[in-house]
Amino acid sequence: MTNHQRGVIVPNQYAGVIRIAALLLCLGSSIVQANPRLPWPAELPAALVPKASIYVSEKSNLVLDFHGSVQDPDLVIFMAGNQYMVLPELIAAFRAWLAAQPDRAGVKADRIFYATTPPGRLIDAMEAGQLVLGNLWIDVRPGRLWPDVFMTGPRQQRRLQARKFVDSWSIYARNRGVVLLVRSGNPKNIRGLPDLAREDVRVALSSPVREPASFESYSNTLRAQAGPGFPDLLLKKASTTSPLAVHHRENPQFIYDGVADVAPMYYHFGEYLKSRMPEHFDYVGLPSEGNARDALAISMIQDAPHRAAAEAWIEFIRSDAAAAVYQKHGFDYAAAEERARRESK
Numbered sequence: 001m002t003n004h005q006r007g008v009i010v011p012n013q014y015a016g017v018i019r020i021a022a023l024l025l026c027l028g029s030s031i032v033q034a035n036p037r038l039p040w041p042a043e044l045p046a047a048l049v050p051k052a053s054i055y056v057s058e059k060s061n062l063v064l065d066f067h068g069s070v071q072d073p074d075l076v077i078f079m080a081g082n083q084y085m086v087l088p089e090l091i092a093a094f095r096a097w098l099a100a101q102p103d104r105a106g107v108k109a110d111r112i113f114y115a116t117t118p119p120g121r122l123i124d125a126m127e128a129g130q131l132v133l134g135n136l137w138i139d140v141r142p143g144r145l146w147p148d149v150f151m152t153g154p155r156q157q158r159r160l161q162a163r164k165f166v167d168s169w170s171i172y173a174r175n176r177g178v179v180l181l182v183r184s185g186n187p188k189n190i191r192g193l194p195d196l197a198r199e200d201v202r203v204a205l206s207s208p209v210r211e212p213a214s215f216e217s218y219s220n221t222l223r224a225q226a227g228p229g230f231p232d233l234l235l236k237k238a239s240t241t242s243p244l245a246v247h248h249r250e251n252p253q254f255i256y257d258g259v260a261d262v263a264p265m266y267y268h269f270g271e272y273l274k275s276r277m278p279e280h281f282d283y284v285g286l287p288s289e290g291n292a293r294d295a296l297a298i299s300m301i302q303d304a305p306h307r308a309a310a311e312a313w314i315e316f317i318r319s320d321a322a323a324a325v326y327q328k329h330g331f332d333y334a335a336a337e338e339r340a341r342r343e344s345k
Contacts, residue, residue: 038256040249041276043067043084045091045112063133064249068113070138070145075109075309078126079151080296081116081248082175082214085272086329090322097321098312107312113145118211118246119152123159142303148310151298151317154343155213160299161344168342169299172317173331176267177291178221180284181255188261190284193226196234196262203234204251204260207242214247217294218264224290256280268330296331297343 037058045068056062065081095109115122125131125140126147132138138145150160157169182190188201196203206215208231219231234240241260243250252273254260262284270283298317304310316322318340323333333339 073113077114078147080119084116148304166299168344169297179270202239204254204263220292
């Protein structure tokens with residue numbers, strides 16, 4: 001895998017940026033010009049300061065999956081991006097929970113930074129020491145920006161463990177499987193997986209190269225319900241589109257722009273997008289049998305710079321207060337015994 005595919009650009013490899021730009025052009029001007037960006041709700045971890053200077057150009061410098069300030073944070077959370085809709089309410093619940101814990105007096109949680117990209121990109125950045133966003137780079141290393149906790153599935157937790165970033169992890173939640181995200185009104189009358197093979201149906205599906213974790217998750221359901229070769233069949237369709245970097249933002253945008261008609265996505269994505277933007281999105285449920293449900297786990301980074309805040313956050317994530325927030329947003333929370341159990345394999 002090349003570095004530009006992994007989200008980390010290092011010296012003498014800027015040709016990768018040119019290749020990405022060329023690919024965007026090849027996808028056609030309809031992606032860029034058909035519609036403005038989706039009206040994503042704000043996901044700030046705290047209120048902006050009065051009269052904060054807002055400098056946003058929607059087609060060039062809007063950043064959705066990095067939340068808060070990298071300068072002097074009290075807590076840094078790296079996580080699998082599919083949880084993005086939970087965090088604003090979860091952080092508010094954490095602050096309320098923290099205020100009610102006498103043994104956590106003195107733990108600061110005013111300045112929280114969290115990243116909700118595909119988790120592999122964040123691990124890449126930890127390994128390389130740098131994460132690049134256009135003309136901006138962030139140094140990702142101890143003494144600069146460095147995570148205190150990592151919230152992702154066991155697959156990526158094992159990768160963190162292999163790099164000796166973490167010792168163990170605890171499972172705290174599972175998603176509720178996969179649905180088919182469609183345009184509001186379902187104009188292509190998509191009713192199930194067989195419809196994705198139709199010639200007139202354009203599919204958006206995670207790339208097995210650029211987003212292997214989400215591709216694996218969705219493919220497990222596609223294979224179980226439509227046959228072992230179904231993901232490959234969809235990828236070979238000339239009209240299938242795969243996101244460049246982050247399917248949880250790009251797939252909805254593809255549907256919004258009219259580039260795709262349907263995208264396999266987790267149930268909680270369908271619920272969130274339908275409830276927040278009903279004029280643009282709906283979803284079609286899939287049978288429960290063979291519908292893969294993935295776990296989410298939390299770990300503390302071995303050299304966490306804000307250890308007291310990290311310990312408090314992990315205790316909170318294992319609490320019923322956190323469970324209530326996740327369940328409200330379409331996840332199933334693990335039983336208390338499983339939340340407390342440390343996994344290392």
